Amino acid sequence: MELKIKNLYLNFGNKTILNNINIVLNSGGLIGLIGPNGAGKSTLLRVIATILKPKSGEIYLNGEDIIKNPQIMRNSLGYLPQQVPYYPHLSAVDYLQYIAALKGLSGRKSKKQIESLLFKFHLDNVGKKRLSEFSGGMRQRVGIAATLLGDPKIIIVDEPTAGLDPMERVTIRNVLSEMAINRIVILSTHIISDIEAVATNLVVLKSGNVLYTGSPAQLLQKVSNSVWEYILPSNEVPKNLENVSSISQAADGIHVRVISKSAPNVTAINVMPRLEDASLAILEGGD
Numbered sequence: 609m610e611l612k613i614k615n616l617y618l619n620f621g622n623k624t625i626l627n628n629i630n631i632v633l634n635s636g637g638l639i640g641l642i643g644p645n646g647a648g649k650s651t652l653l654r655v656i657a658t659i660l661k662p663k664s665g666e667i668y669l670n671g672e673d674i675i676k677n678p679q680i681m682r683n684s685l686g687y688l689p690q691q692v693p694y695y696p697h698l699s700a701v702d703y704l705q706y707i708a709a710l711k712g713l714s715g716r717k718s719k720k721q722i723e724s725l726l727f728k729f730h731l732d733n734v735g736k737k738r739l740s741e742f743s744g745g746m747r748q749r750v751g752i753a754a755t756l757l758g759d760p761k762i763i764i765v766d767e768p769t770a771g772l773d774p775m776e777r778v779t780i781r782n783v784l785s786e787m788a789i790n791r792i793v794i795l796s797t798h799i800i801s802d803i804e805a806v807a808t809n810l811v812v813l814k815s816g817n818v819l820y821t822g823s824p825a826q827l828l829q830k831v832s833n834s835v836w837e838y839i840l841p842s843n844e845v846p847k848n849l850e851n852v853s854s855i856s857q858a859a860d861g862i863h864v865r866v867i868s869k870s871a872p873n874v875t876a877i878n879v880m881p882r883l884e885d886a887s888l889a890i891l892e893g894g895d
C-alpha cells in the first residue's frame with residue numbers, strides 16, 4: 609500500500625500550519641511521525657484522515673485521490689484522535705460493540721473481534737467494567753482496540769502512548785508494529801524514545817515543515833561520533849546548555865549529554881547516539 613502526499617499546504621488565518629509537505633508512506637513497517645508540540649502532527653493526521661481539508665495539495669492512496677474521494681480513505685481507515693472519545697457509562701465491551709455497529713460489522717464478527725482485541729490489550733478481565741472505573745492507560749487501550757475494529761488497512765493513532773506506563777507502551781507498540789507488516793500504520797508522538805525500537809520509517813515535523821523522512825538508522829548516522837557525555841559534580845549548576853541533548857541526575861553526579869563534532873571538554877567521552885540525540889540535532893539544526 610502507498611500513501612502519497614503532494615505539495616500539501618494548510619493555513620489557519622495567516623498562520624501556515626502545514627508548509628508544502630511531500631512524503632510517500634508505505635506499508636511494511638510502523639511509521640513514526642515525530643516533532644515537538646505544535647509542529648502540526650495532529651493537523652497532518654486529520655488531513656490524511658479526511659476530517660480536515662487542506663488549502664492545496666493532493667493525497668493519493670494507492671493512486672486514488674482521497675481529497676476528491678474521501679470515502680476511499682474512510683472505507684479503509686482506523687483513526688484514533690489525540691483526544692480519545694470517552695463514554696464513562698458504557699462498559700468496555702458495550703463501547704466496542706457500539707463502535708463495531710457504527711462501522712457496520714455484523715454481530716457475530718464483532719463479538720469475535722472484540723474478544724480477541726480485549727485479549728491483545730490485556731483487557732479481557734475488565735470487559736464488563738464501566739469505562740469510568742478505568743485508568744487513563746486502560747481507556748487508551750480501549751480506544752486503540754476500537755480503532756482496530758473492522759480490520760482497517762490504514763491505521764492512524766495520534767499520540768496513543770501519552771500518559772501510559774512503560775508496560776502499556778510496550779503492548780501498544782508491539783500490537784501496532786505487528787499490524788504494520790501489511791498495513792499503513794502511522795503513530796505520532798513527541799516522545800522520541802516511544803518509537804525508537806519499533807518505527808521502520810520516520811517523518812520529523814517542525815513548524816509545519818518536514819525536516820526528515822527515512823529510516824531511524826539513517827537518522828542516527830547523522831550524529832555518529834557526535835554525541836558526548838560528561839559528568840558534573842552534583843552541586844554544580846550546568847552552564848552553556850547549547851546542544852545539550854539531556855541532563856540527568858545520577859548517584860555519581862549530573863550526566864550531561866551533548867551533540868558536538870568535537871569533544872566539549874576533556875572529560876567528555878564519545879557515546880552511542882540515540883534517536884533522541886539525532887532528532888534533536890535535526891530539530892535544532894535548521895530553521
Ligand SMILES: Nc1ncnc2c1ncn2[C@@H]1O[C@H](COP(=O)(O)OP(=O)(O)O)[C@@H](O)[C@H]1O
Pocket residue numbers: 620625643644645646647648649650651652
Ligand atoms: N483549529 C485550529 N485553529 C487555529 N490554529 C490551530 C487549530 N488547530 C491547531 N492549530 C495550530 O496549529 C499548529 C499545529 O497544531 P497541531 O497540529 O495540534 O500540532 P501537534 O499535534 O504537532 O502538537 C499549532 O500552532 C496550533 O496552535
Ligand SMILES: [Mg+2]
Pocket residue numbers: 649650651690766767
Ligand atoms: Mg497533536
